[in-house]
Amino acid sequence: MRLLAIIVLMIFIAAGVVLGALNADLVGYDFALVRLQLPKGAALLGALVVGWLLGGLTAWFGMSMRQRHRRMGADKTLPAKP
Numbered sequence: 001m002r003l004l005a006i007i008v009l010m011i012f013i014a015a016g017v018v019l020g021a022l023n024a025d026l027v028g029y030d031f032a033l034v035r036l037q038l039p040k041g042a043a044l045l046g047a048l049v050v051g052w053l054l055g056g057l058t059a060w061f062g063m064s065m066r067q068r069h070r071r072m073g074a075d076k077t078l079p080a081k082p
Contacts, residue, residue: 020045 020041027043029036036045 016045 006059023040023042023044026037027040029038035076
């Protein structure tokens with residue numbers, strides 16, 4: 001199973017390298033205060049990382065809220081300690 005995961009990871013890394021190499025021309029971004037010139041591959045990778053981080057943060061926040069809600073509900077059903 002571990003070998004399969006390594007093979008899949010290597011395929012995705014190779015695809016990312018090829019994608020970055022084929023999209024080497026520069027793209028300009030204007031963020032009001034900062035102006036950047038990045039290769040398309042780097043911009044795509046940056047967008048992927050930001051999306052991954054925001055998605056993970058959202059999932060973590062949702063799970064922590066669900067756990068907090070369950071704990072509060074469980075605290076209400078427990079009898080009071082003397």
